[in-house]
Amino acid sequence: MSSEPRENGPPRPGSFSPERESGNRLPPPGQPVLRIRGVNHYFGSGDTRTQVLFDNNLEVMPGELVIMSGPSGSGKTTILTLIGGLRTLQEGEIEVWDADRGGYRTLQGVPEPELVQVRRLIGFIFQRHNLFDSLTAVQNIRMAQQLKERATDPGADARDVLTYLLLGEKDLAGKDQKSRFDYKPAQLSGGQRQRVAIARALINRPKLVLADEPTAALDANSGLAVVTLVQELARARPEADLMKLVRSAEEAGENGRLAEWQVPLLKRVVAEHGTTSLIVTHDARIMNLADRIVHMERGRIESNVVVAERLFVREGLRQSPAFAAVLPEEQEKLADSVLIGVHPGEDVRPDHLARSPGRVEVYEPGQFIVRQGEAVNEESKFYLIRRGTVEVLRDVDGAVQKLTELGAGRYFGEVAFLLDQPRNASVRTLTRVEVYTVSRTAFDRFQSVSRPFIERVLANFRAGDGSPRT
Numbered sequence: 001m002s003s004e005p006r007e008n009g010p011p012r013p014g015s016f017s018p019e020r021e022s023g024n025r026l027p028p029p030g031q032p033v034l035r036i037r038g039v040n041h042y043f044g045s046g047d048t049r050t051q052v053l054f055d056n057n058l059e060v061m062p063g064e065l066v067i068m069s070g071p072s073g074s075g076k077t078t079i080l081t082l083i084g085g086l087r088t089l090q091e092g093e094i095e096v097w098d099a100d101r102g103g104y105r106t107l108q109g110v111p112e113p114e115l116v117q118v119r120r121l122i123g124f125i126f127q128r129h130n131l132f133d134s135l136t137a138v139q140n141i142r143m144a145q146q147l148k149e150r151a152t153d154p155g156a157d158a159r160d161v162l163t164y165l166l167l168g169e170k171d172l173a174g175k176d177q178k179s180r181f182d183y184k185p186a187q188l189s190g191g192q193r194q195r196v197a198i199a200r201a202l203i204n205r206p207k208l209v210l211a212d213e214p215t216a217a218l219d220a221n222s223g224l225a226v227v228t229l230v231q232e233l234a235r236a237r238p239e240a241d242l243m244k245l246v247r248s249a250e251e252a253g254e255n256g257r258l259a260e261w262q263v264p265l266l267k268r269v270v271a272e273h274g275t276t277s278l279i280v281t282h283d284a285r286i287m288n289l290a291d292r293i294v295h296m297e298r299g300r301i302e303s304n305v306v307v308a309e310r311l312f313v314r315e316g317l318r319q320s321p322a323f324a325a326v327l328p329e330e331q332e333k334l335a336d337s338v339l340i341g342v343h344p345g346e347d348v349r350p351d352h353l354a355r356s357p358g359r360v361e362v363y364e365p366g367q368f369i370v371r372q373g374e375a376v377n378e379e380s381k382f383y384l385i386r387r388g389t390v391e392v393l394r395d396v397d398g399a400v401q402k403l404t405e406l407g408a409g410r411y412f413g414e415v416a417f418l419l420d421q422p423r424n425a426s427v428r429t430l431t432r433v434e435v436y437t438v439s440r441t442a443f444d445r446f447q448s449v450s451r452p453f454i455e456r457v458l459a460n461f462r463a464g465d466g467s468p469r470t
């Protein structure tokens, strides 16, 4: 009925070290580190008062690397500054998880001193660097550093981060260079100043990083170094993945790779994991690393895609022969039409279901999802198992046989509506089960969009276009 089960998808965000020290507490299971509800924002007053944000809702889970994209003026910076408590929240709710307190801090109607507390939780990487002109690079970082008693040489950490970000004693090719630790901002280039600002934002390993175009002024190598650092702060990447980013000797001139000497330094810099990052960027290198991609248009969050969920659903649909007749881009649209913005490793909550009705159904153990003999109609569905296990049962002359068990990533229910016949088996849940559903109507629509193209290809094929065939 379906092909082999898949291995787990990409690494899960939020899978941090099991030891939880105080100050590193996570929100309750399934709850976000950042929650935005119904956020509106207006600039100006009286006749010139203009609404720039409209009913924005977003949840960000622990350890996620979130990319915000969208055209200029769509409201990305405004929303980022509201989250960071840099601007007064006018309407709606924003809650930020405070790992030290083990509770949420709300940004609605809070006085300035409390906003300062919220800002302390966050590492800001914004275009305006605001470095102190009279202090050197390393002093600028040390200023921000919350000194930990264990450090015998408190400057070492700052120098490690700066070295990793290419202001140290070696250049990218590993050649000696004069380190920029003791340079003042005026003696540094724009990109170097930005690297100092980034080092300063990350030195305390904040639990939430807000970044606005962090790599815009950086060359390809430094941009990648920043992104890798941010991602490593969120979770350790498998060694093999990291090594793919490292240039070999033959590629020494190639841009957009890390130098081999940066890798051990990166590991030293990233002492503990668990950072969540929200990054406004158009940088494709960062897009490829995102866990969640949020797209804004005209002041609204128009789409909010959990990359692992999208891959899970696409992969699940692709395994079904029923979808073989749907063009790849239509398959992708179909997959996107059932997404709910929740990682497939997480349980859905009732409010998720209410927000995206008709996409996912939840069943308790022992419930039937389809029954043998049921007629199919326009309302009939195809099911992709998101979580849990079902058994497939067939009644043959009164004797019920168990045909198979299916788990996450497997599908059922498409045969009946392809053949336009009653269901040929029953499917009953063995555990709590969550399923994505695609209605027959939706399926037919996507298939009919694909059909003219497929028929044209077949017609060309039959007519023969003179090109050689095997």
Ligand SMILES: Nc1ncnc2c1ncn2[C@@H]1O[C@H](COP(=O)(O)OP(=O)(O)OP(=O)(O)O)[C@@H](O)[C@H]1O
Pocket: 043, 044, 052, 070, 071, 072, 073, 074, 075, 076, 077, 078, 079
């Ligand atoms: N201080 C301000 N006063 C009045 N209008 C503002 C102010 N700041 C931003 N806006 C307006 O609010 C809207 C959203 O701006 P915002 O900077 O958040 O967009 P953005 O998506 O970050 O754009 P960009 O990618 O160009 O930075 C725009 O129409 C902008 O002109």
